[in-house]
Amino acid sequence: MKQELPEKYYLDHFNEFLDYIQSVSGHLLDAVHRMFLETYKAMDESSQCLLVRLLNRNVAVIHQKTLKYDEIPNLPEVLQRLEAKGLIRVVSERDWPACLTYFTKDQLSNFLKAQQVSFKSSDKKQALVDVLVSNITFEQAESCGLFDGFWVKACEPEFSYLLFLFFGNVDSRLNQFSLRDLGVRKTQGQQVQAQARFQSxxxxxxxxxxxxxxxxxxxxxxxxxxxxxxxxxxxxxxxxxxxxxxxxxxxxxxxxxxxxxxxxxxxxxxxxxxxxxxxxxxxxxxxxxxxxxxxxxxxxxxxxxxxxxxxxxxxxxxxxxxxxxxxxxxxxxVLRAAKVISIDEMFRHNVEQGVCNYYRANGVNAYETENELWRALFGLTYWPELFESDNSLCNEFDVMPGCLKDGGFYSLHQLVIEQRSSIICDRDAYVQFLTKQAASHFGKPNGLFRWKSNLLSNLFSIIKDIDLDALDRFLIMMAKSFYELSDGFPDLTIVEEGRVRFEEVKAPGDSLRANQLVTLNKLKEAGFHSSVCRVEWITDPNQAYCVVDIETTGGTKETHRITEIGAVKVVSGEIVDRWQSLINPERHIPAFITNLTGISDEMVQNAPVFSEIADTFKAFLSGSIFVAHNVNFDYGFIKAEFARLEESFAMPKLCTVKEMRRFYPGYESYGLANLSKEFEIELNNHHRAMSDAEATAQLLRLVNQKRLKKQQ
Known part of the structure; x- marks a missing residue:
């Protein structure tokens, strides 16, 4: 159900905002700011409403014709009252270029003609504005009534300062309150004890x-x-x-x-x-x-x-x-001394995944973690001190604790941080502690990490084998110097023979950044094994490929669904495994699709829906390169199906249409049927998923023969 805001929601938000300013940050106001607040409080409600409406606009100059608010009667009179209070004013010479943005090109052209100023009719609007400003004085334009109906927000500087006191930056506006009430913007809620951002x-x-x-x-x-x-x-x-x-x-x-x-x-x-x-x-x-x-x-x-x-x-x-x-x-x-790993060139756009696959193929667990692992561990380990203690958050809209911004976190909480070590160094106790923190605070906004459904399982898979003493030492390093150790973490976490190590991956042409070397060195200082590995691109004859073909109810992934998946796993040019299933698309299959594929509503009536096969299909694809004939079609549909389950899907891709054009040029058509005929590939049941996948696998073999030959 769509949530709606009350008629004068913006006035409620403004008053809530001012209550915070007066009660929490009153000592940060000078005489001008206090006068603004007193003037506002003394006004009638219509004047307050219009002032807030004007302040919520991001432009400094406003034309009266754009002000249409049903809840504010007698708008011209209210504008006059605001002018009398000094809250708005008429246009001055420094404002008038901004007024010109309200005029159309025709209006500017007519005015220039009336003033007998020459210009090119083909000029764009901005060029006409430049001509007008260069040839007409402010007094001339004013005498012609060009600025009638324009108003300037005279109190914008005072309002901007109050916003800064509330949000701590000069970018945020009061629409954050509306987004909060609509459920779009998550906040910390009422548990935050409001406090001022500044001492003086x-x-x-x-x-x-x-x-x-x-x-x-x-x-x-x-x-x-x-x-x-x-x-x-x-x-x-x-x-x-x-x-x-x-x-x-x-x-x-x-x-x-x-x-x-x-x-x-x-x-x-x-x-x-x-x-x-x-x-x-x-x-x-x-x-x-x-x-x-x-x-x-x-x-x-x-x-x-x-x-x-x-x-x-x-x-x-x-x-x-x-x-x-x-x-x-x-x-x-450091980069030159790093070990070198040979990875199939199909991973050029995701080198980290290629290295993960390399390790997994050799029986070693590898995870892409980078900054996420460390920031999540840091945030959950010290959540009470970061987000629930004094000197942490100033109001419910804050996401980054002030004590991290100013570097005072460790000095404020040194005793508790050192006591927390006893929990961190006890594996069972630490898992229980992290679970409790995640259960209590899941989904709450924070500036450290993103909540994910698999966050804890990912953390625990690493904590199971990590050196807890080294972890404790490093978390304390982060507490002492968060902004120096908040990024630059190694790409991969690798678990080998029961030990955890960290590895930064560099593709050809990549450089090692200073912050990455600093973080690697601090990890070593804490007691971890951390290093850099360089990748060289090859065509790996042992790389696994999953050749996939799908049948669908239509051509657009946003509105149509999958009816069948066929996939074969190829290693060293040979098919080593198969995966196939009809899929219930949960919608009608059009007649022309049934005529093309032979798949009808009756055939898929008792077939599994995609969610029921998602895990087994994903497991089949794991560690391989995704291959299809016109790969973006098949890949796009499968990615969309996982997105409907709120799951991510990302794999390196190879398109046999593209690669056949590259290595075997000159054919009139690169459709699967025509290429199968040209290369004498068996295709007995075209437009059924498994038959098409097997034929595509033979095209992949032809492509890889060329790729390997080129490498020799």
Whole structure:
């Protein structure tokens, strides 16, 4: 049943929002913000409704003709009342280009003609706007009534600041409340004890300024970078941890852009930046400028006291290459020393799955885990401290604990984190603890990991064999320095002979990133075996292929269903296994489909539905490459069937139509029937799944003969 919101839902949301601001963040308001709140509270309901409607629009300039609200009577009068209160105002010279976006091309053309300004009739609307702004003054346009009916939100700065206090960013709007009430946006609910994001008004105000500045850099096309750099010294000093962090991010991003324009100015900004990343950029530029003695001294100082693992890696590497004649970087050395695994080239688009299949074919369990495993373990292990304690969340819309953002998580909860070790190092107790946390909080929004139905089973399959002491040490490392160890985790978790190890996979042409090497090194420090493996592409004669053919009720996967699946497993060119089943499509089979395939409603009446065969079919496909004649058709239908079961489906694919065209060019038709005839392949029951799959398997044999020959 579709949920509906009450007529004045937006007013309820605004009042809920203001209640939080006044009760929790009142100490962060200055006189201007308090005056805005007092003015709003004193207004009649119609004026409040219209003001909230206007504030909820993302544009600064609004035309009266676009305001159609049945619940607000006498709209022109209400607009006048808002103007009298100073909440909206008429258009000024700085606003008028924004007004022009409301006009059609014809309206702009007619106005320019009336003002006897020449233009090209073929010009697009934006070109006409540029001509108008260049040739007509604001006073001329105003005297012609061009801005009649336009209003500007005069209180937008105050409102934006209040939004920032509530959401902690400059992107979110009050529509989040509507999405919550409609069930679209999940929140933490009422269990969150509301608290302010900032300790002082100076911290809040300067954080707001630098958050806005960072937002400005997201649209860099028309920015004057030199002017922004010169302006930064005139901005207020950051006051507080969050303001300092935002100031650092803004300065760093600005400096990176300036490197293309003025390296000296960029260097000055790097040296004024508080973030560790700026130290690396600063030293690289100083070296470029010839300040080698200063660079060497600072590198040696960093190695003694790096401040972060990333800076230590950079300092050691840069010192070795620039001052000790080492020719290659540490990242390159690690990559070159890695073992090499030969994988079939069909896994080019999913190299991790190819390596997993390689290990499984050799009797070794391998899982694609990457960041998900560690972030889920971290989140579930410390859920009470992250999401249910003081200093964690500010309101129900938060998903990332503030103590992780500011790096204070470990210091706040050190005693509990160390006590948790006794649970982590007891396998049964740890499994019970994780199960309890998942059962209590499943589906709750969080900024660490996504809830999945198989989350716990995936975690437990690894916990069963993992070194728990090493796991405990690493989770504590994450607690102490979450943002340095929140990503860059190895692609694969491998369980071999009862031991767990981790492996980063690199395809030809891939590079090893600094954050990945840092994480690999920290895993080793904790006591895990972690390494890098490189892949080389080959045509593997022992690779398993599943050649699949399906019959369906029609040609579109969104509206039609599968009626039959036939599949054969091929290894070394030979069919080694078969899988076949009629499928009840749970809908009528059209007559023309029955005439084509011979499959009728009566034939599938007692056949299993797809959900009943999904697991066994998926198991049959496991570890292989999915092959079909026009593969996207068969693959797409099967993927859609799994999606209806809310299950993911992803496999490497090979299309025998595409590959036959590539290796055997020149045939008039590449349909299965014609190719079977040309190559004398038996096809006795065309348009039945197993017959077509077996014929396609013979085409695969021809393709692989060419692929293997090409490799020799």
């Amino acid at each position: 008004i100076d911290d809040a105000l300067t954080s707001f300024i630098y958050a806005q500045k960072l937002q400005l850099l997201k649209k860099p096309r028309d920015l004057d970078w030199i002017a922004l750099a010169e302006e930064i010294s005139q901005l207020p000093e950051p006051n507080g941890e969050q303001a300092t962090l935002l100031h650092g991010r803004y300065t760093l991003k600005l400096a990176r852009q300036l490197e293309r324009l003025d390296e000296t100015l960029a260097l000055n900004l790097y040296q004024a930046c508080s973030l560790p990343e700026s130290e690396e950029r600063s030293l690289r530029l100083l070296y470029k400028f010839g300040e080698t003695e200063q660079v060497q001294a600072r590198l040696e100082a960093l190695i003694e006291n790096p401040g972060s693992e990333h800076l230590l890696l950079f300092a050691e590497d840069f010192l070795a290459r620039k001052f000790n004649q080492k020719r290659t970087s540490k990242l390159t050395d």
